Each structure stands twice: as C-alpha cells, then as structure tokens.
Amino acid sequence: MTRPPFPPFTAETAHAKVQAAEDAWNTRDPERVALAYTPDSTWRNRDEFVTGRAEIIAFLTRKWAKELDYALRKDLWAFTGDRIAVRFQYECHDADGRWWRSYGNELWEFDADGLMRRREASINDLRITAEERRIFGPRQAGDQGMSIPLA
Numbered sequence: 001m002t003r004p005p006f007p008p009f010t011a012e013t014a015h016a017k018v019q020a021a022e023d024a025w026n027t028r029d030p031e032r033v034a035l036a037y038t039p040d041s042t043w044r045n046r047d048e049f050v051t052g053r054a055e056i057i058a059f060l061t062r063k064w065a066k067e068l069d070y071a072l073r074k075d076l077w078a079f080t081g082d083r084i085a086v087r088f089q090y091e092c093h094d095a096d097g098r099w100w101r102s103y104g105n106e107l108w109e110f111d112a113d114g115l116m117r118r119r120e121a122s123i124n125d126l127r128i129t130a131e132e133r134r135i136f137g138p139r140q141a142g143d144q145g146m147s148i149p150l151a
Contacts, residue, residue: 003036003114007082014079017114018086022074026138030060038117045121067092067100071135073148077105084108089148091128091135099128101135 005013024033034053043050043059050059064070072090079085086106093099104123111117134149 001035001113001115006112006114007110009079009081009084011079014084015076017084017108017110018074018076021086022072022088023138025072025074026070028064028070030057030064033060036116037119038111038115041115041117041119043119043121045119046123066094068095069093071137073135073139074106075147082110082112084110087148089135091133093130099130099133101126101128101132 005016009017021036024036027033034056037053037056040052041056043056045059048059050056067090070090070092072088074086074088077085077087084107086108088104088106089101091099091101102123102125104121106122107118107120108116109118
C-alpha cells in the first residue's frame, strides 16, 4: 500500500500531505484515518502511547466519542526529507455542551511509501464559549492552505 505524495518532500508535496491529513481527520472515520499510517506506526498523543493501526483505530474511536462535532485545521510548519512539522487547532464540545479549542504541534516521519511511521503530538486545551468558535466543519475548497490564526 502506498500513500502519495512520497518523501523527500517539496513545499508543494508537504502542503498536500498536510491537507490530506486534515481532510481525513475531519471525516472522523478511524478506519480511514488509520490507513495513512504504517501497520506498526508509533504515536505519542499527549500522554498516551499508541502502536499499530488497531490501536490507532481504538484511540480515534474513543477520541471522537468524547470530542463531539470535532473540526480541525492543520498548517505546515516545516519539512525536510521524510519529516513534516505541523501546527494545528481543533474545536469540539463534550457531552455536557462545553466547547473547547485545542492547540497543538505534531512531528511526522514517513516511510518511502508515504505512510506515516511516527507521530508525536503535543496539545493544549482552552475552554471557549460557543460564540468564540471559529472552526465549523471541514475547510471550504477556497480556504485550503490558508493559515489558521494563533489566538
């Protein structure tokens, strides 16, 4: 199985990889998302360590059962060879209706087939009101590649 674009990355292919990841995560489909990772992919997500597609699927299933109406934006931060650094924000609400915006950075490493073999994510959460929301579902076609505001 392959997942273009392939390393070594250029500015164009790194941006495409980041947008493809954002698009996939916004589906909230754990099985679809897991196909972008090697069968033995390793993750660090906050304080949780995950290895392999089955654990990725279980992790994402738990995540999206709690993070309701999840909507994500990713921006390319840097790239070189087979690695990409990303900054991201997502918004969601919990079962009690409280809204959250989560800010994070990810470090990605890919194999020659374009599958991610390593993902490290550091994430901070900020409670927001419904009126403070600014991410409403997947990006519209004309918004792809636009940077997300910091605050």
